[in-house]
Amino acid sequence: xxxxxxxxxxxxxxxxxxxxxxxxxxxxxxxxxxxxxxxxxxxxxxxxxxxxxxxxxxxxxxxxxxxxxxxxxxxxxxxxxxxxxxxxxxxxxxxxxxxxxxxxxxxxxxxxxxxxxxxxxxxxxxxxxxxxxxxxxxxxxxxxxxxxxxxxxxxxxxxxxxxxxxxxxxxxxxxxxxxxxxxxxxxxxxxxxxxxxxxxxxxxxxxxxxxxxxxxxxxxxxxxxxxxxxxxxxxxxxxxxxxxxxxxxxxxxxxxxxxxxxxxxxxxxxxxxxxxxxxxxxxxxxxxxxxxxxxxxxxxxxxxxxxxxxxxxxxxxxxxxxxxxxxxx
Amino acid sequence: xxxxxxxxxxxxxxxxxxxxxxxxxxxxxxxxxxxxxxxxxxxxxxxxxxxxxxxxxxxxxxxxxxxxxxxxxxxxxxxxxxxxxxxxxxxxxxxxxxxxxxxxxxxxxxxxxxxxxxxxxxxxxxxxxxxxxxxxxxxxxxxxxxxxxxxxxxxxxxxxxxxxxxxxxxxxxxxxxxxxxxxxxxxxxxxxxxxxxxxxxxxxxxxxxxxxxxxxxxxxxxxxxxxxxxxxxxxxxxxxxxxxxxxxxxxxxxxxxxxxxxxxxxxxxxxxxxxxxxxxxxxxxxxxxxxxxxxxxxxxxxxxxxxxxxxxxxxxxxxxxxxxxxxxx
Numbered sequence: 001x002x003x004x005x006x007x008x009x010x011x012x013x014x015x016x017x018x019x020x021x022x023x024x025x026x027x028x029x030x031x032x033x034x035x036x037x038x039x040x041x042x043x044x045x046x047x048x049x050x051x052x053x054x055x056x057x058x059x060x061x062x063x064x065x066x067x068x069x070x071x072x073x074x075x076x077x078x079x080x081x082x083x084x085x086x087x088x089x090x091x092x093x094x095x096x097x098x099x100x101x102x103x104x105x106x107x108x109x110x111x112x113x114x115x116x117x118x119x120x121x122x123x124x125x126x127x128x129x130x131x132x133x134x135x136x137x138x139x140x141x142x143x144x145x146x147x148x149x150x151x152x153x154x155x156x157x158x159x160x161x162x163x164x165x166x167x168x169x170x171x172x173x174x175x176x177x178x179x180x181x182x183x184x185x186x187x188x189x190x191x192x193x194x195x196x197x198x199x200x201x202x203x204x205x206x207x208x209x210x211x212x213x214x215x216x217x218x219x220x221x222x223x224x225x226x227x228x229x230x231x232x233x234x235x236x237x238x239x240x241x242x243x244x245x246x247x248x249x250x251x252x253x254x255x256x257x258x259x260x261x262x263x264x265x266x267x268x269x270x271x272x273x274x275x276x277x278x279x280x281x282x283x284x285x286x287x288x289x290x291x292x293x294x295x296x297x298x299x300x301x302x303x304x305x306x307x308x309x310x311x312x313x314x315x316x317x318x319x320x321x322x323x324x325x326x327x328x329x
Numbered sequence: 330x331x332x333x334x335x336x337x338x339x340x341x342x343x344x345x346x347x348x349x350x351x352x353x354x355x356x357x358x359x360x361x362x363x364x365x366x367x368x369x370x371x372x373x374x375x376x377x378x379x380x381x382x383x384x385x386x387x388x389x390x391x392x393x394x395x396x397x398x399x400x401x402x403x404x405x406x407x408x409x410x411x412x413x414x415x416x417x418x419x420x421x422x423x424x425x426x427x428x429x430x431x432x433x434x435x436x437x438x439x440x441x442x443x444x445x446x447x448x449x450x451x452x453x454x455x456x457x458x459x460x461x462x463x464x465x466x467x468x469x470x471x472x473x474x475x476x477x478x479x480x481x482x483x484x485x486x487x488x489x490x491x492x493x494x495x496x497x498x499x500x501x502x503x504x505x506x507x508x509x510x511x512x513x514x515x516x517x518x519x520x521x522x523x524x525x526x527x528x529x530x531x532x533x534x535x536x537x538x539x540x541x542x543x544x545x546x547x548x549x550x551x552x553x554x555x556x557x558x559x560x561x562x563x564x565x566x567x568x569x570x571x572x573x574x575x576x577x578x579x580x581x582x583x584x585x586x587x588x589x590x591x592x593x594x595x596x597x598x599x600x601x602x603x604x605x606x607x608x609x610x611x612x613x614x615x616x617x618x619x620x621x622x623x624x625x626x627x628x629x630x631x632x633x634x635x636x637x638x639x640x641x642x643x644x645x646x647x648x649x650x651x652x653x654x655x656x657x658x
Contacts, residue, residue, distance in 0.1 A: 131570055145508065145516035179474065179558040187474035187555040210559045211566030226516040227559050229508040230539045234563030237540030241460055242571045242599070249595040256595065259588035266578040266585065270571070 001030065003310050004093040005303065007037030008062040008080040009100025011296050014038070017099065018045040020303025025054040027304070031311060034093060037080040038062070059083040065296065069103030069143070073111055081105060085112035088289035095290035095310040097281065099298040105291065106143040106284065114288045116319070118326040121151045122286035124293060125159055128232065129273055130216035137163055138177075138213075138221040138228055139285065147224035149192040152176070153200060157325050158285040159220035160202045165316035166283075166309065167219075175208030175218030177227055182207070189224060197222070201325075210234070243271055281306035283313065290319055330359065332639050333422040334632065336366030337391040337409040338429025340625050343367070346428065347374040349632025354383040356633070360640060363422060366409040367391070388412040394625065398432030398472070402440055410434060414441035417618035424619035424639040426610065428627040434620065435472040435613065443617045445648070447655040450480045451615035453622060454488055457561065458602055459545035466492055467506075467542075467550040467557055468614065476553035478521035481505070482529060486654050487614040488549035489531045494645035495612075495638065496548075504537030504547030506556055511536070518553060526551070530654075539563070572600055610635035612642065619648055 005021050007014045014037055021035050032053050035042055039058040050056070061079035063072045073082055081100050085108040087093040096113075098105050102124070109122055116122075124142030127135040139155045140147065147155075156174050163172035176197060178186045183194055185207055197204045208218050210231050223231070246267065250260030281302070284291040290313055294306045313319075334350050336343045343366055354362050361382050364371055368387040379385070390408035392401045402411055410429050414437040416422040425442075427434050431453070438451055445451075453471030456464040468484045469476065476484075485503050492501035505526060507515045512523055514536055526533045537547050539560050552560070575596065579589030610631070613620040619642055623635045642648075 131574065177559065179555060179562075187553070190555075209566075210562035211569070213563070214566050214570045224516070226508060226519075227556060230506065230556050230559045231563045233508075233539035234542070234560045235567050237538075237543050238564050238567035239571060240540070241543045242568060245460065245599050245602070246575075246596075249592065249599065252595070255591050259591040262584050262588040263578065263592070266581070267575075270574050270578065273574070 001311060001314050002032045002034065002093045003307055004034040004036055004084045004087050004096045005307075006080045006084045006096065006098035006100055007035040007042055008059070009098040010294065010298050011065075012299065013099065014041050015045060016298060016300045017303055018042055019300035020307070021054060022046070022051065023300060023304045024307035025051040028307070028311060029053060031307070033307070034087070036084045036087070057083065063101050063104045065101050067101055067104060069101060069107045072101070072104050073107040081108050082112055085109070085291075088113050088291070094314050095292065097292045097294060097303065097306045097310060099294035099296055099303065102293060103143050105293055109284045109287045109291050113291060116286050116288050116323055116326065118323075119154060119286035121147065121154070122284055123155050123158065124282050125162065125285050126282035127280055128213065128221070128235070130214055131273070132216045133273065134216050134219070136213060136216065136218055136221050138223065138232070140223070140225045141228040141232060141282070142225055142284070145224065145226045147189065149189060149196050152189070152193040152222050152224070153196040154286065154326065155222045156197055156200055156202055156204070156220065158322050159222065161322045161325055162283060162285060162318060163219050165318045165321055166312050169219055171203045172219035173205045174202050174220040174222060175205050177213070177221055177223035177231065178207035178209065180207060181209060193222070239271070243267065281309050283309075285322065288319070290314060330640060330643050331361045331363065331422045332636055333363040333365055333386075333413045333416050333425045334636075335409045335413045335425065335427035335429055336364040336371055337388070338427040339623065339627050340394075341628065342428065343370050344374060345627060345629045346632055347371055348629035349636070350383060351375070351380065352629060352633045353636035354380040357636070357640060358382060360636070362636070363416070365413045365416070386412065392430050392433045394430050396430055396433060398430060398436045401430070401433050402436040410437050411441055414438070414620075417442050417620070423643050424621065426621045426623060426632065426635045426639060428623035428625055428632065431622060432472050434622055438613045438616045438620050442620060445615050445617050445652055445655065447652075448483060448615035450476065450483070451613055452484050452487065453611050454491065454614050455611035456609055457542060457550070457564070459543055460602070461545045462602070463545050463548070465542060465545065465547055465550050467552065467561070469552070469554045470557040470561060470611070471554055471613070474553065474555045476518065478518060478525050481518070481522040481551050481553070482525040483615065483655065484551045485526050485529055485531055485533070485549065487651050488551065490651045490654055491612060491614060491647060492548050494647045494650055495641050498548055500532045501548035502534045503531050503549040503551060504534050506539065506542070506550055506552035506560065507536035508538065509536060510538060522551070568600070572596065610638050612638075614651065617648070619643060
């Protein structure tokens with residue numbers, strides 16, 4: 001298994017990508033890791049001898065968080081992200097991981113790695129936290145703002161296969177993000193997607209309202225990128241706002257400060273529960289190879305976890321399974 | 330000023346509508362109130378002599394929460410909601426208030442009261458709570474799931490005039506609900522709406538992300554009904570989930586129970602802050618008359634507040650002002 005890591009992607013790169021790669025190399029001896037990036041920046045962070053299953057591949061350029069995605073991918077052909085994508089396309093690696101610019105990574109997936117045959121739109125599929133800690137895989141939460149009903153149907157199939165293969169859920173419940181639970185509800189997109197989803201060989205549980213997503217009413221949530229973003233950012237904003245208010249309340253008087261001291265450890269746990277940045281890497285589904293997006297603020301542990309995730313996906317032959325479902329072969 | 334109240338609309342009707350009307354009649358002697366509904370159900374709740382400025386108008390039918398909106402409005406011509414709408418259309422009343430079936434009320438607005446000239450889509454505009462307690466008027470949050478850029482532009486004008494006239498904000502900040510703050514961001518709808526909003530004689534502050542809505546970054550938030558619903562229900566779901574988790578945490582041990590006892594009154598305040606059902610009635614903007622939607626779970630006080638709101642809107646000549654802005658005359 002060969003997994004390539006974009007060493008320069010993310011807010012804390014290359015420090016955390018190198019640390020994460022070293023930890024992963026130590027844990028999984030059967031996995032060959034390739035760190036792509038600026039050799040001069042990477043070498044001092046290695047702290048001694050290179051493990052036998054870790055390789056450095058030099059790439060002179062870096063795509064930054066502020067770079068315009070399509071332009072950056074087209075022009076920076078020697079950037080760590082594009083080089084990593086090319087290695088996946090040319091079968092030099094089985095999977096790539098990047099914590100870099102999300103739009104650029106979507107573009108790298110599309111233009112460098114390439115779409116899977118039969119897929120119209122690859123989709124970014126992060127896990128959204130739920131109260132029961134199982135989480136829901138939501139897609140698309142990537143750069144495709146508008147979607148057609150047929151795209152949502154493909155998202156449903158891809159998400160369902162991912163949950164089966166990578167998370168071992170035998171019959172993932174697939175829900176459609178909507179404004180009401182009845183079949184006739186929604187906008188033109190969801191009204192037309194509903195009957196398509198009903199016909200698929202998946203466990204479609206119908207429409208799911210935004211307020212029920214957190215209670216874990218489905219394992220896969222299908223939506224267009226715009227609606228998904230609105231949902232995710234609302235969740236993030238509300239949770240953040242409530243915790244901020246709580247903190248203010250706790251600091252009001254001596255009495256509440258004491259109560260706060262008792263509750264704070266518990267509250268931190270709660271906050272982590274609702275922090276979607278802590279819930280692992282997001283696969284980019286529908287490409288001819290495996291691409292995993294780590295959060296921009298990923299630490300070394302998150303990078304290591306993304307390697308774990310990529311390993312599971314490769315071992316379960318995720319990409320081949322999705323291709324089979326999509327082509328119907 | 331003549332304000333008609335749908336006595337039969339809402340979860341607790343006619344009890345709370347009658348109580349609310351009595352309270353409003355006592356407070357505002359210059360306002361003539363008309364309760365429309367089943368006389369036999371209303372009379373026993375009046376508790377004595379009818380105030381001079383309160384009138385009962387009998388209507389035999391009721392549109393229920395489960396009724397299919399368009400069918401109900403077309404068939405139940407003698408329902409309290411449709412009769413109230415007809416009174417507004419025929420200038421027997423200046424405004425109507427209903428806590429009944431939202432879809433049916435939107436339909437009553439459209440088919441019975443009638444659209445304002447020049448308006449393509451009337452919009453439902455509730456106040457969404459913000460942390461600074463000022464709130465944001467969001468529209469459309471009604472039955473129009475899909476919108477065109479031109480509709481969003483009209484929502485912007487109507488919302489802006491409402492905030493000026495009814496809430497006394499001299500220069501309301503109008504934001505466009507979107508997935509990023511940069512002008513080029515969004516789906517086809519928001520990308521095309523942005524330049525239209527820039528050209529309007531309003532104080533357009535650009536795109537507003539869902540996570541920033543709660544922090545009061547604008548006074549009017551423009552969105553299509555689908556995205557608005559996703560945002561609102563996410564807010565509702567997350568706030569509900571966090572408070573549920575907190576309650577669980579508080580009941581964990583004696584120590585946390587004591588902390589909980591100290592914090593509970595404060596937390597209830599917080600919960601109220603984020604409860605959008607407590608933030609008054611929502612106007613249905615873009616009709617030829619004034620229609621105010623009270624929440625289904627409205628109590629007598631909420632009905633009285635809706636009367637206050639309708640009075641302010643009538644005194645400030647809201648409908649005429651919107652008409653002037655829309656027609657450009």
